[in-house]
Amino acid sequence: MRLLKLIPDNTNIGFVRIRHIAFAVTLLLTIAAVALVGIRGLNMGVDFVGGVSIEEKFTNAPQVDEVRSTVNGLGFGEATLQQLGGKNTVTIRLPVPNSSDPAAVDQMVERVKSALAAKFPGASFSNYSTVSGKVSDELIRNGVLAVLLAIIGIAIFSWLRYEWQFGVSTAVAILHDVLMTLGFFALTWMVFDLNIVAAVLTIIGYSINDKMVIDDRIRENMRKYRKMGMAELIDLSVNETLPRTVMTSLTILLALGSLLIFGGHVLRSFTAAMMLGVIVGTYSSIYVSSSLLITLGLKPGPREEKPSPAANAERVGPREG
Template identity: 35%
Template sequence: MRLIRIWPESAHFDFMRLRRFSFPLSATLSLLTVVLLFTVGLNFGIDFRGGTLMELQAKSGRAEVAKLRQTAEGFGFGEVEVQEFGTAGGVSLRFPIQAGGEAAQSAVVQKARDTFGNEYEFRRVETVGPRVSGELVQSGTIGVILSVIAVLFYLWFRFERELAIGAIVGTLHDIVLTVGFFVITRHEFNMTSIAAILTIVGYSLNETVVVFDRTRELMRRYKTMPVEELLNLSINTTMSRTVMTATTTALSLLALVIFGGRAIEGFAQVMLYGVVVCTYSAIFISSPMLIYIGLRSTETAKAPEGKVAPAE
């Protein structure tokens, strides 16, 4: 029985030619992310900012945001953030940290329940104190930095110098664009977001390793082949695997976005975006980068040239 090939075995698509568009595009998006990160900043969740978060659902099906904001600010608990979310009638209230410890935070919740309980259903209530939020910020930051450093060391020792540099550039590119997704969409950045970033780093590493393993194999087979042709061949021979992996992962995440509910909707959206970025990066950023840094084969033994089998 003949298997269906997602990407033609004899394809010779010139991916490297598109680097003239992909590099300026990624540079623009990365620069925009850095600018927005320092000017607008991330929408930190209650995990990092501390305070009290309440998610309400209007029993009538329509939330009066302006009235809610005016009433909540009249409580005297400081500036209150009121935002609509999800389906019609959904609204979130975020109160700042109160002086007085746990008792003061509980007073905020009780006051809100007494005031809005008749017209709104309380779907979620979370309270995080200043000490806990500070510890979470510190632990989360250290965790991300150590994980990224570990990945970069792995890439450096996994490949030859040129391949390692290309893989490192691609991984950092994916991290920056993922942070940019949080900045632009204003998705809440919390501990779940950190888990999403680390998962995307792992997916990015997997995509890059597959392509670069084939590149290294072709370097040993074809000593005199031009670099651009070599990189195009490595991508074309692994494209079936890349398309299959990205498609199946994206379909699973799309199902979570649609049917997973609000609890994991944000995580699934970030991951879906990450799959697209990592696939794009492995083809149009990491591989073309090898042209500019000067890819050279470190193998001294010349192997006979022959047909390269497609990636499994």
């Protein structure tokens, strides 16, 4: 079992010592991510920009990559495919340049039907539906609202459970993780749809779980080592939880790596977002969230509680007449 240990016992890595460098790198990456999103934008999927969903039935389960290449070759944009039921039915989602024009939509659907019928003999068209701009705008608002409420809720929970410094540092670290993910999609130009929103929420859940483990150990050591310096105490806490953090992240990355290789095109964007989120979330837990507690002025020792009036009266004692 000793050979399987990636992190040896009694590690003593000085994470806090380089916190200023980590803060500078984090700030530069965050600014770069925001700039990429602002300048380049995101490659929004049909869920967010509107489009058409076509349902096609095949005599036998087709190769999804062949269907995708056939549809993408028509020049309407990148298609998103999903197999339904016994995998003989495939849903094809395409963006439409002018989804409000019924004639343009009908023409596009006819071209897709003809191309699939020629490539796959026996394929038959079932139906199609369009996603309007109004619905897509509502999905964008709901997606952004879900992410913001998740961050705010986690910050409030950390504030109430620990100290206010924990709530602020956790919110900053999670916001950093979300911005890094958005910057990655702006850089790679992968399709950003509702599946990626689900991935972002999953990343937030993983990140907060990792941070809570470290925060619990920091609070425990604050009560145990009241005379220890805060920098030394945080290094001790992070090193104590480091084996758990590394093993958890590595296990998740192995599973996601399998999905990335064997999951196909449909899961590629989701898996890439999850892998990036695990790496960035682990980094922010160690270098951003924990080290930021020193900058925010957190001190060792439990929070002092004000004595109640009854306790004051008991300590002073009754007055002599």
